[in-house]
Amino acid sequence: ALKALIFDVDGTLADTERDGHRIAFNRAFADFGLDWNWSIDLYHDLLEVAGGKERIQHYVKTYDVKTFGAKSPETDLKAFAAQLHAAKTGHYQTLVKEGLIPLRPGVQRLIQEAKDAGVRLAIATTSQFENVIALLETTLAPDSPNWFEVIAAGDIVPQKKPAPDIYLYALEQLNLEPEDCIAIEDSYPGLQAALQANLKTVITMNDYTRQHDFSGAALVVDQLGEPDQPCSLISGSVDK
Ligand code: XBP
Ligand code: MG
Numbered sequence: 001a002l003k004a005l006i007f008d009v010d011g012t013l014a015d016t017e018r019d020g021h022r023i024a025f026n027r028a029f030a031d032f033g034l035d036w037n038w039s040i041d042l043y044h045d046l047l048e049v050a051g052g053k054e055r056i057q058h059y060v061k062t063y064d065v066k067t068f069g070a071k072s073p074e075t076d077l078k079a080f081a082a083q084l085h086a087a088k089t090g091h092y093q094t095l096v097k098e099g100l101i102p103l104r105p106g107v108q109r110l111i112q113e114a115k116d117a118g119v120r121l122a123i124a125t126t127s128q129f130e131n132v133i134a135l136l137e138t139t140l141a142p143d144s145p146n147w148f149e150v151i152a153a154g155d156i157v158p159q160k161k162p163a164p165d166i167y168l169y170a171l172e173q174l175n176l177e178p179e180d181c182i183a184i185e186d187s188y189p190g191l192q193a194a195l196q197a198n199l200k201t202v203i204t205m206n207d208y209t210r211q212h213d214f215s216g217a218a219l220v221v222d223q224l225g226e227p228d229q230p231c232s233l234i235s236g237s238v239d240k
């Protein structure tokens with residue numbers, strides 16, 4: 001029987017990337033006097049690399065950015081990315097707390113129904129812990145972080161998605177076997193992480209992940225659905 005749902009955050013609970021993380025990165029770049037601008041299209045490509053600090057380093061290396069460290073050229077890339085990322089986290093929190101990033105359809109309903117049915121709740125995300133808390137408090141309910149027994153986030157494991165580490169950590173903290181749980185994800189890297197942890201996975205895709213390969217998912221839907229806004233089934237079946 002199903003004992004727990006393990007949720008991804010970015011792209012799954014809310015569309016946080018385009019109007020949240022991306023804008024926050026750009027604001028941090030401006031703070032540091034950098035002329036970098038992550039457009040919607042560029043950010044689509046950059047999303048291949050999970051984790052904000054990792055994404056900044058990937059950008060500098062892959063796009064041959066010469067101007068990094070405008071105000072601190074002497075620091076190495078990893079340290080510089082960490083400084084930039086700290087500023088980005090501040091901007092992201094501001095955006096989230098302004099209420100500009102709503103939950104996706106069906107998320108509130110599913111979490112409430114699971115809670116009422118005694119299904120345990122957990123989170124497994126690449127994002128910073130404090131970003132997850134801000135999003136939950138603002139969109140779900142002020143006390144909603146307490147609804148989740150485990151909030152596995154950010155740097156708590158060394159290897160980010162698509163590595164399974166964050167899911168393995170969540171399972172260990174829940175003290176459950178993968179067959180007792182379902183993961184809910186939106187992206188290819190997230191699906192790989194969950195599948196490698198032997199989790200049955202439901203994909204709720206979005207505009208940034210529509211083209212991803214979701215082979216191996218138990219179910220793929222376009223969103224989680226509300227009574228007046230049913231989801232469209234893309235592949236899989238509910239009794240799988
Ligand atoms: C989410 C991410 C994150 C966010 C930024 O991936 O890739 O990196 O873009 O988060 P997933 P931080 O949904 O698969 O967990 O800047 O807080 O790292
Ligand atoms: Mg995601």
